[in-house]
Amino acid sequence: MRALDLAIIALFLVGMPLIGMAIGGRQKSSTDYFVSEKRISWWVVCLSVVSAETSTLTVLSVPVIAYMATPAQGGMTYLTLALGYIVGRIIVSFVLLPRYIAGDLVTAYAFLGKRYGDGMRATASVTFLFTRLLADGIRLFATAIPIKVVLAEYGITASYWAIVAALGIAMVFYSFFGGVRAVVWVDAIQMLWYVLGGVVVIWVLAGQLPDGWFSKAADVNKFQLFDFTSSPLTGAYPFVAAFFGGALLSMASHGADQLIVQRLMATRDVKSAQKALIASGFVVFLQFAFFLFIGVMMWAFYAGVDPVKDLGLNNKDELFAHFIVNDLPSGLSGFVIAGILAAALSSSLGALASSTVTDVYERIRKTPMTDDERLRHGRIWTLVWAGLLIVCAGVFASSNKTTADPIVVQALGIAGYTYGALLGAFLLGLIFKRVTQADAIIAFAATVLVVGFVILGVKFVGSTPTIDFAKADATRKSLTGWWNTPLGVAVTLLVGGLLSLRHSRGVAVGDELDVKAKA
Secondary structure (H helix, E strand, O other), rough: OHHHHHHHHHHHHHHHHHHHHHOOOOOOOHHHHHHHOEEEEEHHHHHHHHHOOOOOHHHHHHHHHHHHHOOOOOOOOOOHHHHHHHHHHHHHHHOOHHHHOOOOOOOOOOHHHHOOHHHHHHHHHHHHHHHHHHHHHHHHHHHHHHHHHHHHHHHOOOOHHHHHHHHHHHHHHHHHHHHHOOOHHHHHHHHHHHHHHHHHHHHHHHHHOOOHHHHHHHOOOOOOOOOOOOOOOOOOOOHHHHHHHHHHHHHHHHOHHHHHHHHHHOOHHHHHHHHHHHHHHHHHHHHHHHHHHHHHHHHHHHOOOOOOOOOOOOOOOHHHHHHHHHOOOHHHHHHHHHHHHHHOOOOOOHHHHHHHHHHHHHHHOOOOOHHHHHHHHHHHHHHHHHHHHHHHHHHHHHHHOOOOOOOOHHHHHHHHHHHHHHHHHHHHHOOOOOOOOOHHHHHHHHHHHHHHHHHHHHHEEEEEEEOOOOOOOOOEOOHHHHEEEEEHHHHHHHHHHHHHHHOOOOOOHHHHHHHHOOO
């Protein structure tokens, strides 16, 4: 690395928060701070959604999936998930989005409050807060990886704790001052930046790969798209599990996770939100394919060597950053690293703050808050959640092992514990009119317990399930994580549906949202 690269990176880290603050302007109300008075164009929100859900995890970890894939796994089978994502988003666009936007809500969980009551609203919101804290802690750690590699090239040994603290401080500035408008626009800019960085990587790699690399990659199934042969219960990306699980996972993440829903609520109307969400599914598919292809090219460049054993890296997820720092020309290296670092600035702080204030604090307080109070508390909780994210990222960095799965898989694994219960609570209220708040909370709790038990305690020896809480190994495999969300939804609907049979009449609460949505 040369001084030019460091200058580009420093300029970017300072410039992006300033741009966000300038775009965000001054918020005069809590509605402006949380949902930007609903006046952001759909295409900007589309790019923001893509950046928020993939960002650093995609840039760093998805290439590793293709690089490390065995011939039996196939290098492009991860795209099966993305096909499911498209289907899931289409369903959310026409089933859940109209109810959120027509109901003039600030968070997705306000819908649960109108359908069930404040108890279910708070339960879902707290679950979101805890899950998002862990998932975004991983994401912040992921962004620290290339910075650590860059500093090491200059002989500077910096701890992950110090790096994530610096990134967290940079992120909080524009979230605090600019609100969701700054977050959405910075997301859109950074997504375009890191995609352009990926184009630079492909251009450089194309000029350095040996003749015949493409055919060699095809011979070992690096371009295999679907997996119909591995076990649908324990395989990495078996078609049925990945497609169906991807669809339900996308429904949960884009219909029941405030991180995404907040961005969609910032659009002008229902149709704009629908266009943004559906278009984001196709953009994500292309983006996954793009970075998987980079992974295949790196496999050819490094002749498929083990990143940890042969290149001396701390973990597999450092591979892409290692290539950028060591094998790209000066200037281009700094540009690409800056694009990767941009992903750290895809802030979830506004979503965490809005859910905390409107779904939890205001319910506990009992007395209504003025708009000025809501805005002030929103900014206070933005700072609080920034501190918690920094701590979470530092703890995760300290415990991450070289044998761990790629970080993108780990992040999705965390969501698997609760996403099924969250999505199930929404669908339960729409499908079963007799369900009460008590039914929904019991079903929600039962789902988290059942899914947690399956993830931690169910192992498969061949196709035979056993109860074993020991770590999975070559002979005892866990259920593939893509079934976690479908399992959770099924348990919620089953338990809640059975409990609803106790009641003789349907529940009318929340019907006004259905009327507005249809209108």
